[in-house]
Amino acid sequence: MTDLRPSADWLAVLAALTAEIREGVLTPGTRLATEPALMSRFGAGRHSVRRAIAALEAEGLVRTRQGSGTYVREAPVLNYRLSGRTRFSQNLLEQGREPSGRVLGVEDTAAPPGVAEALRLPPGEPVFRVRHLGLADGVPVDLSDACYPARRFPGMAEAWAGAGGASAVLAGYGITDYRRVSSTVLARLPSAEEARLLDQPAAQPVLVVRKVDADTAGVPIAFSETLWAGQRVQLLVDHATREESLHVDR
Structure with missing residues (x-):
């Protein structure tokens, strides 16, 4: 079935995930949803999701483990x-x-x-x-x-x-x-x-x-x-x- 929802801008994806990390909805060490799941949730294309994740990583909020996924970064105590x-x-x-x-x-x-x-x-x-x-x-x-x-x-x-x-x-x-x-x-x-x-x-x-x-x-x-x-x-x-x-x- 074709998803007819309008595509979300990557900035909207970034803002939503940043807020969830800052507010503790996504706690340190939590694995982010997969790309397909994020695409479905936000009605976004793969490129938009990847760009948002890259921005989160550049800001030091998440880290990507090869073959495992992307996780909320645990700040040093x-x-x-x-x-x-x-x-x-x-x-x-x-x-x-x-x-x-x-x-x-x-x-x-x-x-x-x-x-x-x-x-x-x-x-x-x-x-x-x-x-x-x-x-x-x-x-x-x-x-x-x-x-x-x-x-x-x-x-x-x-x-x-x-x-x-x-x-x-x-x-x-x-x-x-x-x-x-x-x-x-x-x-x-x-x-x-x-x-x-x-x-x-x-x-x-x-x-x-x-x-x-x-x-x-x-x-x-x-x-x-x-x-x-x-x-x-x-x-x-x-x-x-x-x-x-x-x-x-x-």
Whole structure:
């Protein structure tokens, strides 16, 4: 029987398959449907299907195994070490990954009770809240909300403009070294907005790390909650020392 459906443009095939990969409908390691099946599904010619698959492969989303088929590529997992002097850029560079990121917003706000306690501030003390998206090789891996005491860091909103990250901003205030003094690790499902920013399905869990950083005198300088993309990141925890403690919520 002749298929009378109009032929789909290869870009339409590409867009549909890209969306299914990005949204987790086609998970890493999944084998794509055969050429005939894709042709039937999209009402497309063989040339259009092959061109769409070639584009997916060029973008690094799929890989073809000779004689086996085409599979959704499994991105290398980032091993992120939690230790006393964890630094995002250094962590990635040591694994041959390219670190980057962008500030999503900086606001002056009153410290919520938990944040005030962590930073040893009076309830409602002003803090700067910085929201930041971290990327590895251009792919989102973490979304963080960090709070800094406004009294200690005046003008921090301006300092973050064009800055190369937290370490660079803190160095501008004379803090060239600081340590993580506590971490709490848990898992949950992201909100729709969090999933969108991390470019992952909302049904896929994220790893959440709440931490406190302190200067060399032991005075807290930052409290943050960071969401890590669950399928892209593996957290490695150094054994706790006298100078730091780790709590894992199950």
